[in-house]
Amino acid sequence: MNNSIFKEMEYNTITPMMQQYLSIKFQHKEQLLFYRMGDFYELFFEDAIIAAPILDIALTKRGQQDGQNIPMCGVPFHAAEIYLQKLIKKGFSVAICEQLETPQEAKKRSYKAVVRREVVRIITPGTLMEDVLLSPKSNNYLAAITNFKDNIAVAWVEISTGEFSVSSINESAISALLSNLSPQEVIVDDMLLKDEQIRNTLSVLNFVTPKPHSLFDLKRTQARLLNFFKINSLTGFDHFTQQEIAAAGCLLEYIQYTQKHSLPYLSKLKRINQDKFLLIDAMTKKHLEIEKNTLGGKNNSLLEVLDKTVTATGGRLLSRQLNFPLIDEKTINQRLNAVEVFFNNEELRGSLRKIMSNFPDVERALSRIYSRRCAPKDLNAVKEGILVSNQIAELLQCSKEDLNDYLESQLPQLALFYDLVDQLKEALNPELPVNIKDGGYIRPGYSPQLDNLINFKNNINLKIDELRDQYRFETGINNLKIQRNNVIGYFVEVTSLNNNKINSEKFIHRQSLGNVTRYITEDLKKLESELLVCDEKVLQLETSIFEELCELVIAKADSIVLSAVTIARLDFLASMAELAKQNNYVKPTVDSGENFIIKEGRHPVVELLMPKGEFTTNNCILEANNNFWLITGPNMAGKSTFLRQNAIIAIMAQIGSFVPADEAHIGIVDKIFSRIGSGDNIASGQSTFMVEMLETAYILNNATKNSLVILDEIGRGTSTYDGLSIAWSVIEYLHNINQSKVLFATHYHELNSLEETLSRLWCYNVLVQEWDGKTVFLHKVAKGRANKSYGIHVAELSGMPKEVIKRAYEILRQLSQ
Known part of the structure; x- marks a missing residue:
């Protein structure tokens, strides 16, 4: 302005x-x-x-x-x-x-x-609380970033659920973390924006707000956190670094600025150690279509296929698990064993999922109650949520002999709250208005004082009806009405044809319309005044009762949130079992060894897009002595699908999911990297080849012995000899220096010779069958080397003019000679 x-x-x-x-x-x-x-x-x-x-x-x-x-x-x-x-x-x-x-x-x-x-x-985009502004199964994070002596911290909060976390990371991991969080809004220390890499990382986000470095002052931010949580020291939560306190405290100050006097529920600040999670960088997430397809939608993404959750809280948890797969062997197997219990017990799984399907979004309802921005439906959601929680507790209690220790440990976290739910049932009407100011949400019989006021109000309405009947008798107008609007209030209305019958001085003219005339009377105004006073008292008392009920819920907030989180966890585990049953997945063996063995593996998304049973399965056996596969074969033969499916299977196993294979043995992967496909970064002035080189450099600089790397067509964006030389050198570096598990697809058949010099590199190819002048891609990966590229055949399949295809074959024969 x-x-x-x-x-x-x-x-x-x-x-x-x-x-x-x-x-x-x-x-x-x-x-x-x-x-x-x-x-x-x-x-x-x-x-x-x-x-x-x-x-x-x-x-x-x-x-x-x-x-x-x-x-x-x-x-x-x-x-x-x-x-x-x-x-x-x-x-x-x-x-x-x-x-x-x-x-x-x-x-x-x-x-x-x-x-x-x-x-x-x-x-703001990161401070939404209303259901209509939020997606039920998506997290809506607000983040803050700062640094202290070259140490970077990212804090994030979901004010609609209360999740509040912070993490320290190195500069190279910022992109991956922000990609995993997908924050809708980021508060950034303006000092950080001097760093070009951080500026580039933040440039892809929608809503970035720079804030002065002074707002991240340690004393200021620490005091803010201590005051909010009403504690003397943060060490009771965890041992936070200075930059973590600064990021979290600045985030809290921004929340207090935007929410004014109505602060949301926030859980105790949690420190997240990024070293405990499988790192998937932003580009790899995009290549694997983890949460979104290549067009940015959710259709045919891995998340869409995996999501069999029946609650909003469970859906949000699944999204978090996909973004933060585990690398701890014990925790992964704890999840897998819990999924196995539900997988093997169809009756328990079905009963639990049926009950959970009635679980409302208690987390978000509670946050609105806590911030006093709630409606009667939010109290009702808490009531219904507690009832469902009680039913789940009863079901699991009756099925204790079928549970393992981990699932049994969830029972104490399902707080029962019999007294609270009874009070909410007694207090709330079955039919609830949208807003508090609409009134009518307190059940008759709950408050004698309110009942008396409502009875008095009803008596006034009866008197108005009696007054209408009296006026009809006095005037002889049988269709005389007493009505109300926001401008005049209560008024007597008669048709224009009967207007001449109104001759008493008690009727004071107020308004003439086309077909009707409106009057007021002293008696009617007196009743209206009494009614307005009564309405105000009713609303005040209902509001007071509503606020008392909210305070009862707020007093139990931590326990209610714990129950909601537990139900989300149970929903996630049961949904993984349901998914495995529906799609014929198997429980993987997951350990800290070096092997990565997939037998008859399938791509979980692609197989569902094909007629049942038509997807071609493939083995992938990476062991200590052969953990580098060099794969040759034509385009459209399935190389990229094969690469992607094995990376996806690793992710699925490490979130605790069964996997699409006949057998799987996963040695835990610490990072997954991919370089598949191509595309210019026009905004940054980067060509396709430059983007390819930047992504490859990132992989070479960050991959470890425990990483899984999938690469497709490295070096194709430049001249043949330059590209071949780069691909050759990259292979040697990955093999000798990084020593990662690698699936490397290429058109450069010359690279097959590396099998003789690199001990762990084995050559594989995608099988092609030629018969009666026809070429058939079998989509099967087997030991050996491809001797043809079949590029012209792929061009023919694309519908290219026959003259072009014929001429291409002629040129190929000439070049071959």
Whole structure:
């Protein structure tokens, strides 16, 4: 907004209401301001010009400033979430300015007083809490990044669930961590933006907000954390580094700034050691289509195939597990053994999943209750969630002999809360309104005082009905009505044909419309006044009861969250078993050895896109003496699918999932790297070949002996001899220096000779059958070397003109001679 509109000298030319607006807007220049006026949120000046086309609403005007019309648009307050969603998706943040008193209350202060207003919340992409603004099975992270003496820390929070974590990482791992979190908003120490690599990493994110380095001051941020959690020392949580405290504390300050006086529930700050998880960099996630397909959608992604969860909390947990696979042998096998229990017990699995399917999103409901931004449905969600938790506890208790120790250990975490759920059942009506101010959510019989007020209110309504009957008798107008609207209040309405029958002075004319005339009377106004007072008392008492119920829930918040997290865990494990049953997966053997053995492995996504049984399975046996496969063969023969499926099988095993194979023995992988496909990075001015080299350099600089590396067609983006030389050198480096497990696909048949000089490198090829002048790709990987590329055959399959194909074969024969 143009700063000139904030000048003091101009305040005399605009209304007091607009002066108030400008004063509030001056403090929120970075946000669009939703300014509450009655039943609408209004936007003015540049805010209106920006918002109107995005919201698809009319741009109008209200008053003038310096002789110019003031642009204005508005949205109904009851539908605000729909409009907010559109603005947030476009990357805007919105300041919500509410009325803190009614016009009547303002007039009691002064006849010309402007209604008090205040910004009660700033909505940003990373601070969403409403269901309509969030995806049920997706996490919505807000992150903060800072450094201290070259040590970088990333803190992240999900304010709709309370998850609050921090981690220290090296600069090369920032991209991978941010890719795993996919934060919707990032607060970054502006000192870090001097680093080109970090700037490039952050450039792909949607909503990055630089903040002064002073906001990350250690004393300031530590005090913020101590005050919020009401503790004297953070060591009771964990031993945090200085940069971790700075990142987490700055994140908390930003939450307090955006949420104002209504702070969300946050769990105790948890320190996450990234060395305990399988590292998958951003490009590898993209190549393997872990969460999204190549077009950015979720269809045909690994996540879509694996997701058999029946709860929102379970779905979000699955997403986290996929982004943070484990490398701890004990924990992985603990999960696999739990999945096996559900896999082998169909009755228990089915019963548990049926019960869990009724589990509401308690985490998000509780967070809204905690922040006092809740609706009656949120209390009801907690009630229903506790009931489901109790049912699950009873089911598992009755099935204890079928559980292993790990599953049995989950039972104490399913808190029962019989007293709380009984009170919520007694208090809440079965049918609930959308908003607290709508009233009618407290069940009759719960509060005698409320019942008396409602009975009194009902008696007034009966008196209004009696008054209507009296007026009908007095006037002889049988269709006389008593109705109400927000402008006049209660009124007597008669048709124009009967208007001449109203001759008593008690009927005071208020409004004439086309077919009806409206009147008020002193008796009706008296009853209306009594009714308004009663309505206000009913709403005040209902609100008070509602707040008391919220406090009861908040007092149990930690235990309720623990139950929700436990149910998410059970949902994840049972869903993995259901997935394995449906898709014929097997339990892998996972240990800390060097072997990576997959027998008759399948790609979990590709096989579902084909008729059942038609996917060609393949073995992949990487052992200490042959952990480098050099794979040759034509395009379209299945090399890339083979590479991807083995990386995906490793990820699945290390999240605790069964895998698509007849047999699998996974030596735990610490990092997975891939270089598959090609693409320019136009924004950074990088060619396809440069992108390929950057990705390959990253792999060579970071892969370890325990890493799995899949590479496809290294060196193809340059001349033949340059490309061959680069591929040759990369193979030698991976074999001799990194010593990783490697699947390397190539068209350079000359590389097959490396089998004689590199001890752990074995040559494999994708089988092709030639018969009766036809070429058939068998999609089978076998020991040996390919002697043809079949590139012209692939061109023929693409539908290229026959003349081009014929000429290509002629040229090939000439070159071969």
